Amino acid sequence: MKKILSIFILSAILLNFPCAVFSANLDTSVDEEIRKKYNPSKIEEDLGLPPLPKDLKQTTETKTGSSSTPKPSEATVKIENKQNFIDNNTCVAKIKKGKKLKLKSNSQITDRLRKGSKVSFTSIYPITTTYFTIPYGTKFYGEVFNSHLPQYGGNGGLVVVNITSFVLNGNTYFLEAKTTKVKKKKIFFNNIKGERRYLSGLVKSNSFGAKYFKKMLKVSKNLSKDVVILCPFPVIIGTLVYAGNLVVSPFIAIKYKGGRVIIDKDSIFEFKLTDDFYISR
Known part of the structure; x- marks a missing residue:
């Protein structure tokens, strides 16, 4: 029974093998006939299709490559360009x-x-x-x-x-x-x-009242020798003048300029x- 089953499987494989070879040969022959009848490059020229951009070609090539990491030469070029850019825009000090x-x-x-x-x-x-x-x-x-x-x-x-x-x-x-x-x-x-x-001007503006008050004290002192009753009046007048001078001195000091x-x-x-x-x- 096992021998019969093995013979049946072997015969099935041998029958399918020529078909596969035949189909492969058939596909190749059809492709060659299409190429003979139609020129792909001529069709592109007749239709006026633009050429494929170089950048796109490069990207497609890199995508189909074995790895996505850039080559060492490309990486060094990018670093050098960046370094040149920094040198042109940085300061010396x-x-x-x-x-x-x-x-x-x-x-x-x-x-x-x-x-x-x-x-x-x-x-x-x-x-x-x-x-x-x-x-x-x-x-x-x-x-x-x-x-x-x-x-x-x-x-x-x-x-x-x-x-x-x-x-x-x-x-x-x-x-x-x-x-x-x-x-x-x-x-x-x-x-x-x-x-x-301003402060020095304030002092200068007060000098008149101070001098007048001192003058009235001397007058009062002289009167005390002759007429005692009149002694207080010069002092009172001198005090009033001095007080008035103190009141108006801040306004008088405005006329003085600085250094x-x-x-x-x-x-x-x-x-x-x-x-x-x-x-x-």
């Missing part, structure tokens, strides 16, 4: 916000300078950073942002000077720095102010950067 610059004025600076006037300074110490140094003797340029002469009410003169640029190796670099010290004296709110003289701002040449200034400064190529 950075000076952080708050850095102090000690400079020497090249001319006299006064409250007579008009707004927008240009002034120049020279660095007295090298300004160093991690990768860059601004040497001693570098020219810095500033601008007067505000100024006025002494005003009534005891208000002194005013000058506001900010550093705006400096020149190095023929190149001009722009920055922003405010004044913090002049001749080792602290400057608040970037305002170089003249002496305020001037006059900073001599070669005076030492200290400026502070108000923002990060980048020195680029």
